[in-house]
Amino acid sequence: MAVGEGRVVAFVLCVTEIGKEYEVVEKIKDIARQVGVEVEAYVVYGEYDVAVKIVADNLKKIDKAVTMIRSIPSIMRTVTLIAAE
Numbered sequence: 001m002a003v004g005e006g007r008v009v010a011f012v013l014c015v016t017e018i019g020k021e022y023e024v025v026e027k028i029k030d031i032a033r034q035v036g037v038e039v040e041a042y043v044v045y046g047e048y049d050v051a052v053k054i055v056a057d058n059l060k061k062i063d064k065a066v067t068m069i070r071s072i073p074s075i076m077r078t079v080t081l082i083a084a085e
Contacts, residue, residue: 008057009082013047014050015078031065
């Protein structure tokens with residue numbers, strides 16, 4: 001389903017503690033199952049350590065997932081982007 005068809009897409013860029021990237025990706029996948037959102041999470045190289053794509057059927061689920069991601073102790077900083085149509 002496209003963004004304009006009742007789906008919300010967000011991207012979360014994370015800076016993690018050194019060496020915690022893969023652990024964070026697994027925790028994010030667990031959060032996705034708990035919240036009921038689709039997630040793609042990748043370890044990336046550059047300014048950020050983990051890049052996450054979240055797809056949900058409403059903004060409330062995006063908010064819950066992002067809030068839970070931001071509470072992972074190994075994450076030091078995040079930037080969240082909500083996609084436009």
